[in-house]
Amino acid sequence: xxxxxxxxxxxxxxxxSVKVSCKVxxxxxxxxxMHWVRQAPGKGLEWMGGLHREDGKTFYxxxxxxxxxxxxxxxxxxxxxxxxxxxxxxxxxxxxxTGGWMVTPSFDFWGQGTLVTxxx
Amino acid sequence: QSVLTxxxxxxxxxxxxxxxxxxxxTSSIGSNTVTxxxxxxxxxPKLLIYSNNQRPSGVPDRFSGSKxxxxxxLAIGGLQxxxxxxxxxxxxxxxxxxxxxxxxxxxxxx
Numbered sequence: 001x002x003x004x005x006x007x008x009x010x011x012x013x014x015x016x017s018v019k020v021s022c023k024v025x026x027x028x029x030x031x032x033x034m035h036w037v038r039q040a041p042g043k044g045l046e047w048m049g050g051l052h053r054e055d056g057k058t059f060y061x062x063x064x065x066x067x068x069x070x071x072x073x074x075x076x077x078x079x080x081x082x083x084x085x086x087x088x089x090x091x092x093x094x095x096x097x098t099g100g101w102m103v104t105p106s107f108d109f110w111g112q113g114t115l116v117t118x119x120x
Numbered sequence: 121q122s123v124l125t126x127x128x129x130x131x132x133x134x135x136x137x138x139x140x141x142x143x144x145x146t147s148s149i150g151s152n153t154v155t156x157x158x159x160x161x162x163x164x165p166k167l168l169i170y171s172n173n174q175r176p177s178g179v180p181d182r183f184s185g186s187k188x189x190x191x192x193x194l195a196i197g198g199l200q201x202x203x204x205x206x207x208x209x210x211x212x213x214x215x216x217x218x219x220x221x222x223x224x225x226x227x228x229x230x
Binding site: 035037044045046047049050059060061062095097099100102103104105106107108110111112113 | 122152153154155157159164165166167170171176206208210211212216217218219220221222223224
């Protein structure tokens with residue numbers, strides 16, 4: 001069954017780091033362009049970054065430059081998103097997503113979301 | 121503040137046609153294709169439209185997208201109660217070198 005399964009909820013203190021995983025079922029990760037999108041409580045969608053598989057280039061949103069790293073382990077078909085120097089306003093649901101990338105990336109498949117709470 | 125501008129809310133009665141606008145710039149919508157997503161509370165978004173006006177399989181033809189210049193629109197015909205959700209537009213921005221989303225539009229079916 002084609003799906004993306006993410007790791008469980010996390011609670012972190014300000015200044016800490018969080019690493020969220022996303023395992024792909026039904027596809028080989030090395031055929032997919034993977035992205036991360038987050039949504040703060042009651043707010044809209046915010047793209048964090050994504051890997052363009054065909055040219056191997058990873059793009060990061062300017063808002064997260066220097067704080068986020070996306071990595072992958074193709075042997076386990078798992079992709080990871082690490083966000084560092086967490087702030088209270090990083091409290092959000094984090095989604096992994098994948099799909100086509102012809103001109104604009106489009107996301108056919110989404111993970112279930114991982115709630116990251118930043119609290120002292 | 122989002123790079124793409126959507127009205128925060130829209131409404132219509134069952135059977136009506138509703139349109140949701142998405143305004144961008146020459147570096148965003150003016151240069152790239154637009155996608156649209158539907159999201160229900162507590163769930164992941166669902167792809168409705170890609171490449172301005174293409175529907176993934178399974179999306180009813182009541183949903184249609186269009187683009188002109190630096191703006192795009194999502195139209196929902198034959199409005200149904202189950203269409204009540206949040207809708208987001210998105211496109212690549214050549215200046216930012218990243219994907220940008222609109223702020224979202226909450227659609228209410230009266």
